[in-house]
Amino acid sequence: MSHDREKLPSSITIVDDPIANLQLLSTILVKHGYQVRCFSFEQISLVKVEELKDLILLASSDDPERSYAFYQKLRNDPLTRQIPVILIDPSEQTLAQIQAIAVGSADYITKPFHHVEILTRVENQLKILHLQNQLQDCRIQLQQEIFDHDTTKRALKRSQKDFREIEECTNALLNAIPDKIFRHHIDGSFLDIKGKSADLILPREALIESNLRNLPMPEALKADLLERIRTAVETGETQTFEHELAKPDGIFIYESRFVKSGADEAVCIVRDITERQRMEAALQQANLELERLANLDGLTGIANRRRFDEYLNREWLRLAREQFPLSLILCDVDCFKQYNDTYGHLEGDKCLQQVAKVFAAVVKRPADLAARYGGEEFALLLPNTDLSGAIVLAEQARLAIKCLCIRHDTSSVGAYITLSLGVASTIPIVGSQPQVLISAADAALYKAKYEGRDRMCADKTKG
Template identity: 40%
Template sequence: MTSDSANILLVDDHLNSLQALSLLLARQGYRIRKATSGQVALQTIGVELPDLILLDIQMPQMDGYEVCARLKADPLTCDIPVIFLTALDDVADKVAAFSAGGIDYITKPFQASEVLARVQNQLTIQRQRRQLLAQNLRLQQEIRERQRLESALIQANSDLQRLASIDGLTQVANRRSFDQHLHHEWQRLLREQAPLSLILCDVDYFKLFNDHYGHLAGDACLYQVAQAIDQVIRRPADEVARYGGEEFAVILPNTDVAGAVFVAEQIQVAIAQLAMPHAQSIVNPYVTLSLGITSLTPIVEKLPQNLIAAADVALYTAKSQGRDRWRVHLCNQTTCQTNSNLCLERSQISV
């Protein structure tokens, strides 16, 4: 704030004092406005806020203390610095001036050099204060912008992570997500010594479906099948993934073989309710699934691949025995058992 731009309001009911101050400050390049009473001063301030006010204390009707108190009570004017002018030099008067909100005190008769020094000092403080406020405002804006960018970056990373783990066609987890989730649950249930079940699902005669209805219809079929399976999977730790082509996998942590069989039957009910025509199917006029089920409590001697291999054996059995059915192949803690008493079958589901 230079002297050329500083706007100073002089408030004094003594015209000689008012004129002398006005002339002194105007010579320094300050823009001067004058008021001869407290009421006029408040009206003048309402028209344009000054940068500094020199305010006489002893005025009729409304003294300087009341004028200053009103200014400090108004959020629009509370930050305007006020220098009191008075012929009183008592300590109590000075304390009253500062208590009313004044920031400095000039005793009449005043010395020109003292007035100029005090005015310049307060204008410098006011200029620095405004610069600090502007700097703080810029910093706040920069912080908000940085927070916005960080939030956008976090959201973008989250979207990328989601896209990296989602199969674009079926909108369920992809093979990469399946591998990661299976490994994570295997390690967790190895510590807890709780069962982990896996279901592999294969759309029956899907190549014939594609050949007959076309690849767009085939894509739509896979999407509907995936979404139907996903609707059956309720628990947060469960996951349905596109395992590859027309195959889907369902990971069921903390689930024994009986629970996995129940889920498999619910999946077949959901697929049957879709009632998607499959004119080329040999087993059913509608789209069906073959399912391979396995369950195992993880142990150090085995790997997640053992679980996948067992489910794959069960799926192969279901397909080789006529499709549109589920089969169970269990691995005990030491060997994989394939005897007939471990192959379970449900009744055929009709629509």
């Protein structure tokens, strides 16, 4: 066998519905020199099996049964049986079904994707495939040489050397992968250890001479791990367990997956998911922050119209069921166009920000909502508040704005910024729409403006 370094196979097939789901994964692989082909499950059924080679990335998250059926088809066809498969974000059901066919024949990648992990797992599978091809070449060569009796002994000796080299390379690959791989007896004894830095709390040499029961770990954790080894061996069902492990450099989170590998043995694949958990938590926090920002008015910092509409619809339905009142105050800054024309838009923005602060201070209950309704209009939504309570709050807001003493020399009302307010209240009726409350408050606001502004008018309506 030649010992020159050969080019590794690099043709990768991605199967998913829809194909766009794995665009990021395809981009990563193409960027690193791999030839990538993407198919939907419908398209892949039309592809000849001879064209499927090197490596398949199989999505498994949307329809586990469809992914399992395609995987089973690959394993039943002699032409595709040896093609390595990496599952993309597999479900527990998919993993259990596939491992029931052939333990350890497939790797898996979970979301969110990490570039280094993706490339490492793809390269490992391609290297293993390359070594398997070398092994097959050795077998063919051996068969040819055996026909010649005079070279049988020499061929056997050379093949044994090649087998040893392949075994060493395979072990080196297994020891380099990020996961830790432990082979256990059903009683907890360590039979074999693979994977990069496979020692978790003891050196590798000490672990191979030990039993899980004797490790310096919490007794409850050891009991859980031993129970999953026993269950995997006795039932043949894959066992998955997430747990924390305290180490000198901190607390880490691991995912341990137990798979039966013999009559009284199980393989445990341990994956460090600490960073994945941290990133998922950070992503969740970022999404919450984005949602919060999406509900705020960018200028004033109080709720925006989108948040107002959502909250009004939700409270309308709730109070219709409970039969309690809902009140609305619509407010308009008097002569605000003249204020902008006189002092400029920057000063107009500052004025609206001061008005918004007053509204935010006026509503004191957690259920009440102050929102910018549009332009110089504001809204106060008051669940479980009747008309008299809303009138009191509206007067407080009107007087508080006057106390700001924001100069307005071109106002037709007075020397300072003032408010006109319309108040409406109702007990919502099931099947009715909240627009009836908005229309009543808007009519009251129009009345306040018509009667000279800087005042509050109220209009009670039935839901």
